[in-house]
Amino acid sequence: MERTPSHPQVSQFNLQQVLEALVDPVRRSIVAQLDAADEDIACGAFDIAVSKSTATHHFKVLREAGLIRQHYVGTSRMNTLRRAEMDEVFPGLLDALTTPQAQGR
């Protein structure tokens, strides 16, 4: 188990990869839950209807796209939305997706 996963730098953010991450509804739900929360959230604490191994996959895709940052606390892996960094590179993108307007569709 890799305990210190690599995160891309802001300079490496790539639109194609970010969109591929955000096109999946489960992953978009994860992003929305992180955006709505004001604390980090453990992988197992999300409201998603998939198995643990599938969840691991989704978190990996989000992390590698630069959307979330992960770090361990005990056996739990905590997740943070890299909001400011994403906004810096793709201004307006996360706003457009986390709006209640968009959420409703």
Next chain:
Amino acid sequence: MERTPSHPQVSQFNLQQVLEALVDPVRRSIVAQLDAADEDIACGAFDIAVSKSTATHHFKVLREAGLIRQHYVGTSRMNTLRRAEMDEVFPGLLDALTTPQAQGR
């Protein structure tokens, strides 16, 4: 050949479908070219590196998602970006993707 294809109404726009349309680089390129132009563009006049049948497929996906409007002029099928309508439903989304900032990544 269907000469009057159906276009979704604004009330039917769906985020999942729009993102699935925009995640493909060829389709995003079509949207970008339409956004940059100030006139309608015929299907055959786009700078895309795929066959005609594949192009037809991409235009269909964009149309059914509500991103473009199509109408015939002779044998040519003209395409228009439904910018205002998209902005109304998903404010900021197209802006975020057509920014030179985002284009460069």
Next chain:
DNA sequence: ATAAAAGTACGACGCTCGTCAAACTTTGAT
């Protein structure tokens, strides 16, 4: 009338993606 131009429709093919179960690893609690 004939032919060219512009797309469309239809299969078909490969590849990727989301999904899961099972086995494993690491940490923390008893």
Next chain:
DNA sequence: ATCAAAGTTTGACGAGCGTCGTACTTTTAT
């Protein structure tokens, strides 16, 4: 020491997507 909790890894499977070529349709030009 043991055991439970939380994720990860691996391999597999099925579905869907992007792609193409070929045949077809509709319109326009000759």
